[in-house]
Amino acid sequence: MEGSIAARPLRAGLPDGLAQTLADLLGDRFTRGLPEREHHGRGESYHPTRPPDAVCYALTTDEVSAIVRACAGHRVPVIPFGGGTSLEGHVAALHGGVCLDLSRMTRIAAVRADDLDATVEAGVTRQQLNAHLRDTGLFFPVDPGGESTLGGMAATRASGTNAVRYGTMKDNVVSLTAVMADGTVIRTGSRARKSSAGYDLTRLLVGSEGTLGIVTELTVRLHGIPEAVAASVCAFPSVEAAVATVVEIVQCGVPIARVELLDPVTIAAVNRHSGTALTEAPTLFMEFHGTAAGTAEQMALVGALAEGNGALGFETAADADARARLWRARHDVHYAVQALRPNGRVWSTDVCVPIASLPRCLAETRADIAGASFPITTVGHVGDGNFHLGLIVDPSSEAELAEAAALNDRLVRRAIAMDGTCTGEHGIGSGKVKFMDLEHGAAIGVMRSIKQALDPLGILNPGKVLPDEAD
Incomplete structure (x- = not known):
C-alpha cells in the first residue's frame, strides 16, 4: 500500500547527527553503554533481550517532545520505558532505535x-x-x-x-x-x-x-480508604470448587474487593519463597472493604457459599499486618514461581473470559496442561474472569519453547472461542500480536488507520500491538 507505514522503512542504527543532538540535549542522561541498553531491551518474561541503540532518560514533557521530534526527523524508532515490568515484549527494540526511559519523571x-x-x-x-x-x-x-x-x-x-x-x-x-x-x-x-x-x-x-x-x-x-478491611484465605478440594464459589460470589452481587485463585503448585511455591504455611490446595485469597458490619456480612455470605462448595477451611486476617503479609505473598508469586526452576524463565500469559465461561475455560485449560514437560502454575483474578499461566521453561530448549507456544496458542484460541480475549491485562506487546486478527477481525483495519494517522512514519514502539501488514 503506497504511503503506508509498511512502505516507509525505519532507519537502521543511530545516525551520528541524532546521537549528537540527543547528547547535547541530555548530557550524561544519554547513553549507548551496552549494560543499560540490554537492561532496557527486556521485561520480566521469557522474551529475548532486544536492546535499543541508545537510552535517553527524560525529566520533563518538553524533553520527551524534543527527543521524539529529533527521532522523527531521522525516522528512528522510539520505545517508551517505565518500570521494565512488562510481560509481553513491550520494551524490546525490535527495529533498534532509542529507548525513552520515563522512570525519573516522578513528580506528584x-x-x-x-x-x-x-x-x-x-x-x-x-x-x-x-x-x-x-x-x-x-x-x-x-x-x-x-x-x-x-x-x-x-x-x-x-x-x-x-x-x-x-x-x-x-x-x-x-x-x-x-x-x-x-x-x-x-x-x-x-x-x-x-x-x-x-x-x-x-x-x-x-x-x-x-x-x-x-x-x-x-x-x-x-x-x-474504607472504614473496615478484612481478608480471608480459603482452601478447596479442587480448582473447580474454588471457581464455582467465585462465580456465585459475583452472581450474588457481593461487592468483594479482591478475589484471587492460586493452584496447589503456586501455593507450594509461595510457601517456599515467602515462608508461609498455607495448605497446598486450590486456594482463594479474598479481601472485603466497607463498614465493620458490611464486611462481616460479606464474609458470612462468602463463607456460606464456600462451604456449599466443599471448602476445606475459611481463615480470616483482620489486622493490617496479617493482610499485608498475605498480599505480599500474593504479589511475590512471579518470583516464587521463578524459584521453582532457577535456570528457567517464566513464560507468563493471561486470558479473560465472561465469568460464566470461566469454569469451563479453566477446566479445559488444566486438562490441556496436565501432561506438560515443565512446571506450570495457574493464578487468577477470577472475579473478572481473568487468569494467568506461568509456564516455567528452559529458554535454551527449542522443544520446550515450542511446547509452551503450542499450549499458549490453544489457551488463547479457547478463550476467544468463548467470546473472551487473548489478554485481560498483560497487553499485546510483541508476544501476542499474532492473535490480534483472530480476536478483532476487520476492526484491525480501523486500528491500522488510526496508527497511520497518528504515527505516519511508524516510529512509536514499532512491532507492538498491530501485526506488520506484510504478515
Whole structure:
C-alpha cells in the first residue's frame, strides 16, 4: 500500500547527527553503554533481550517532545520505558532505535482531595503515590503487583487484584498529557467527571502501549480508604470448587474487593519463597472493604457459599499486618514461581473470559496442561474472569519453547472461542500480536488507520500491538 507505514522503512542504527543532538540535549542522561541498553531491551518474561541503540532518560514533557521530534526527523524508532515490568515484549527494540526511559519523571504535581483525583508524572509508581496519600484518607486502587509506573500501567491498560471492585486503568485515568509522534504535546481531556466533547482520546491512548503517543503525565481517580478491611484465605478440594464459589460470589452481587485463585503448585511455591504455611490446595485469597458490619456480612455470605462448595477451611486476617503479609505473598508469586526452576524463565500469559465461561475455560485449560514437560502454575483474578499461566521453561530448549507456544496458542484460541480475549491485562506487546486478527477481525483495519494517522512514519514502539501488514 503506497504511503503506508509498511512502505516507509525505519532507519537502521543511530545516525551520528541524532546521537549528537540527543547528547547535547541530555548530557550524561544519554547513553549507548551496552549494560543499560540490554537492561532496557527486556521485561520480566521469557522474551529475548532486544536492546535499543541508545537510552535517553527524560525529566520533563518538553524533553520527551524534543527527543521524539529529533527521532522523527531521522525516522528512528522510539520505545517508551517505565518500570521494565512488562510481560509481553513491550520494551524490546525490535527495529533498534532509542529507548525513552520515563522512570525519573516522578513528580506528584497535585493531589485534590476534594475532587478525589491526583496529577502525576509518568514515572510515579502506585506505591509512591499511595505513600504520598498516606495522610489524606485516600488511595489509588489499581494494583498490578510489581513496581510498575503509572505511565506504563496506563499504556498497557493494567489492572490487578483490586479490579473486580475498583476497575482497571481504563476506569481510573481521568486525562493524560501525551507526546505524539511528531513531538506535539496534547492534553486529552479535563478533570470533569463526565464530558460529551469530542473523541475520547484518553481511552484511545490508555492501552495503546506507546504505539500512538507517549504518556508523560496523567490525572487519576482516587478512592476513600474504607472504614473496615478484612481478608480471608480459603482452601478447596479442587480448582473447580474454588471457581464455582467465585462465580456465585459475583452472581450474588457481593461487592468483594479482591478475589484471587492460586493452584496447589503456586501455593507450594509461595510457601517456599515467602515462608508461609498455607495448605497446598486450590486456594482463594479474598479481601472485603466497607463498614465493620458490611464486611462481616460479606464474609458470612462468602463463607456460606464456600462451604456449599466443599471448602476445606475459611481463615480470616483482620489486622493490617496479617493482610499485608498475605498480599505480599500474593504479589511475590512471579518470583516464587521463578524459584521453582532457577535456570528457567517464566513464560507468563493471561486470558479473560465472561465469568460464566470461566469454569469451563479453566477446566479445559488444566486438562490441556496436565501432561506438560515443565512446571506450570495457574493464578487468577477470577472475579473478572481473568487468569494467568506461568509456564516455567528452559529458554535454551527449542522443544520446550515450542511446547509452551503450542499450549499458549490453544489457551488463547479457547478463550476467544468463548467470546473472551487473548489478554485481560498483560497487553499485546510483541508476544501476542499474532492473535490480534483472530480476536478483532476487520476492526484491525480501523486500528491500522488510526496508527497511520497518528504515527505516519511508524516510529512509536514499532512491532507492538498491530501485526506488520506484510504478515
